[in-house]
Amino acid sequence: MTQNVTLTREQIRRAPKVVLHDHLDGGLRPATVVELAAAVGHELPTTDAAALGEWFREQADSGSLVRYLETFEHTVGVMQTADALRRVAREYVEDLVADGVVYAEVRWAPEQHLRAGLTLDETVAAVQEGLEEGMEAAEGTVLVGQLLTAMRHADRALEIAELTIAWRDRGVVGFDIAGAEDGFPPALHREAFDLLRENNVRFTIHAGEAHGLPSIAQALHTCGADRLGHGVRIVDDITVHDDGTATLGRLASYVRDKRIPLEVAPASNVQTAAAPSLAEHQIDLLTRLGFRVTLNTDNRLMSNTSMTDEMTALVETFGYDLEVLAWFTVNAMRSAFVDYDTRVELIEEVIVPGYESLDVEVDADADVDVDA
Numbered sequence: 526m527t528q529n530v531t532l533t534r535e536q537i538r539r540a541p542k543v544v545l546h547d548h549l550d551g552g553l554r555p556a557t558v559v560e561l562a563a564a565v566g567h568e569l570p571t572t573d574a575a576a577l578g579e580w581f582r583e584q585a586d587s588g589s590l591v592r593y594l595e596t597f598e599h600t601v602g603v604m605q606t607a608d609a610l611r612r613v614a615r616e617y618v619e620d621l622v623a624d625g626v627v628y629a630e631v632r633w634a635p636e637q638h639l640r641a642g643l644t645l646d647e648t649v650a651a652v653q654e655g656l657e658e659g660m661e662a663a664e665g666t667v668l669v670g671q672l673l674t675a676m677r678h679a680d681r682a683l684e685i686a687e688l689t690i691a692w693r694d695r696g697v698v699g700f701d702i703a704g705a706e707d708g709f710p711p712a713l714h715r716e717a718f719d720l721l722r723e724n725n726v727r728f729t730i731h732a733g734e735a736h737g738l739p740s741i742a743q744a745l746h747t748c749g750a751d752r753l754g755h756g757v758r759i760v761d762d763i764t765v766h767d768d769g770t771a772t773l774g775r776l777a778s779y780v781r782d783k784r785i786p787l788e789v790a791p792a793s794n795v796q797t798a799a800a801p802s803l804a805e806h807q808i809d810l811l812t813r814l815g816f817r818v819t820l821n822t823d824n825r826l827m828s829n830t831s832m833t834d835e836m837t838a839l840v841e842t843f844g845y846d847l848e849v850l851a852w853f854t855v856n857a858m859r860s861a862f863v864d865y866d867t868r869v870e871l872i873e874e875v876i877v878p879g880y881e882s883l884d885v886e887v888d889a890d891a892d893v894d895v896d897a
């Protein structure tokens with residue numbers, strides 16, 4: 526075991542990281558929101574970048590997913606031109622690199638970016654250009670794929686599924702549905718999921734965040750999701766006994782046995798009240814029980830977070846060591862939608878050596894056992 530007493534934030538920052546659940550329109554720099562808003566005449570609650578960053582975090586701290594989502598009006602509102610989308614995507618990659626991320630899947634909803642006349646296809650092209658500019662500037666140290674999101678309260682999922690298929694060899698690696706979960710079950714978009722499965726495209730579904738077990742069951746069984754966005758309410762199907770042992774219900778067993786990846790985002794879950802607090806967050810039970818847990822940021826702007834912050838908070842709250850951080854990272858890389866060869870290469874050549882070299886720094890006698 527490694528000695529987390531000496532694991533510093535800077536070491537955590539340098540650890541290779543993988544993020545599977547991160548919204549492009551939830552990760553803008555506050556200063557960029559201010560500049561883009563001025564250019565298009567979008568009215569913001571404040572035009573001071575620091576105050577605006579604080580405003581997003583406070584508003585998102587609402588205890589309700591629906592109110593949390595209202596804050597996106599001010600990011601989506603300034604991301605309506607090809608130039609704005611390209612810039613946001615490029616800066617997104619720069620910020621990932623600074624955070625030590627080596628592989629990311631960035632999700633966003635093309636249908637929300639048509640107000641100034643762009644077509645769906647043009648929005649995806651603009652984001653892809655920005656991502657490629659960012660990746661080139663990073664000289665191959667980070668790989669980013671797009672996940673195209675359809676909004677669950679709207680009716681464009683089939684079109685977005687078609688768009689995903691059209692872009693699958695040009696930077697898009699999968700599909701997602703997002704938005705208010707309560708009242709909008711995933712099966713509403715069954716046609717889209719059927720089309721994706723017929724075309725062998727993988728997808729994730731936000732489920733088990735604002736709604737519980739029925740939403741998770743439907744996402745998996747009716748829709749065929751490969752991963753669960755959040756999925757933390759799976760704990761409703763787990764009974765923890767006084768001696769610390771746990772009994773899993775059928776659905777929880779299915780999720781664990783089938784190694785369904787859970788895209789867990791602790792800071793976001795606390796803000797939307799999907800988790801009562803960080804100390805009581807479901808991630809610790811799910812990690813102890815060996816679910817395929819991955820760690821994610823969800824919305825870096827709304828939660829004022831980063832992968833480094835999320836990892837640091839877990840180290841401080843639960844005493845996790847480098848081995849657990851490496852486990853989250855390998856879990857995520859194994860669950861990524863990019864092709865298998867790329868996943869193996871990143872695990873063997875970047876992630877494992879990265880954690881091993883940090884481990885030597887932290888504790889010269891330790892081994893990192895990440896079972897690649």
Ligand SMILES: O=c1[nH]cnc2c1ncn2[C@@H]1O[C@H](CO)[C@@H](O)[C@H]1O
Nearest residue numbers: 548594597632633634674703704731
């Ligand atoms: O955690 C979440 N749960 C559900 N929907 C979300 C979450 N975070 C962001 N979005 C929604 O996804 C859209 C596309 O990126 C965002 O505009 C926001 O409305």
Ligand SMILES: [Zn+2]
Nearest residue numbers: 703731754823
């Ligand atoms: Zn999300």
